[in-house]
Amino acid sequence: MVGRKFFGALFSIALAGLIQGTQSQDVASKDCATGVHAIISRGQGAGDDLNVMEALSDKILDQIPGSTTLGFPFDHDAEDKFTAVHSGALMLQNYVEKYVKGCPKSKMALIGYSLGAVLTMEAVCGTSSLLLIPVPPLDPSYNTTVIANVVYGDETFVPFQPWNTGNCTVGAGIFPRLNPSTCEPFESSLHSYCDYGDNQCCSPLPMDDNHAHHTYMKKYDQDVVDFIKERLRS
Template identity: 85%
Template sequence: MFTWKLVQALLGVALIGLVQETHAQTVPSKDCASGVHAIISRGQGPGNDLSVMKALSDKILDQIPGSTTLGFPFDHDPEDKFTAVSSGALMLQGYVADYVKSCPKSKLALVGYSLGAVLTMEALCGTSSLLLIPVPPLDPSYNTSVIANIVYGDETYVPFQPWNTGNCSVGLGIFPRLNPSSCDPFASSLHSYCDYGDNQCCSPLPDDDNLAHHTYMKKYDQDVVDFIKRRLDS
């Protein structure tokens, strides 16, 4: 008997196969990170694969010796946002699997902002939001390699989760996650930054041009680096 979870799983397996045919992150052993390897997914828009996340990439490289970073090359200026999220999430899972296979002793951090935050959460937790294209969750066995997961302004945000960070207390994202417990295997490594005034993850108020959605980097990039350091030490 077919169930929704079975449909998700079958679709996910099929799409993963298609994605991994054209995208991989196989790394020579000499290039494996001895600090952390950070895969950074930017927000929606044209330009390079880091954009406003370059400052965070620079901080990681400067403050955590032996680290490497990658601006994740998903379709960040898409005509179809929903397809970009699902294909990006599956592609990110493929990158994690390939990197861990290439560098089994290295540790990874996944960081996403805005559209990149949605695909990062989808890659970790799988899909439980209405309207989003189904993606299966990342295998929990990767939680020993993926030691930090940080998102800014995630549109699947829901309140009262142990990983929530920032000052949004009761708001919801545009596509709230209906089964946040699917993130539990990665709970200790996850920080979701969402501030009041971010129209995309928290609340349509205040009417200030969504200012809070654009200030995470300046406010929290150093906190993110410090969190990654603590996770590496633990």
């Protein structure tokens, strides 16, 4: 049984590498964003690639002229969240690299919620949480192009970081990041929203039926758009 699980894990990692190698975001120069290009990663579950993040996508398109958005097509319906995060983080890095190659003057925002938040932070900072399958950090040279990295309810959340936003100040995520210093090249672009009552990023503080994990969009979507605008100006 142990051997079967081991080889199954190896197969999952190999499959993730195959997925990462065959997915990219090649963009014609005429389609490059003149505002911001936002890649938005939703939470776990069935449905389309934007799901509850559609309202944020609409706000970006409405309020930042020349912008484009993409519901990131990672395997959000997978039962194995560890493989979904690993393959999704590698694929997101590939999307960034391909987009920058095709649109070197465009600016990007990476936005994630719940499972999408984990893979977004993994793609930017690399892995330093126990149990998650290792991913290397995004090359720091992209910190002038990727001008905003915003996550809601990130399960790798740890307290006392300069990019923490929201009201959780002492709780931690289910898979807390053990070496947050790997995020520092992107520090000025990072906002990590985590509120009390979110069992996934602010455990073990007030349970509240995990209510806070589902209220970020209504509370903070406009703040995120304003943050992206500010980063574009700077």
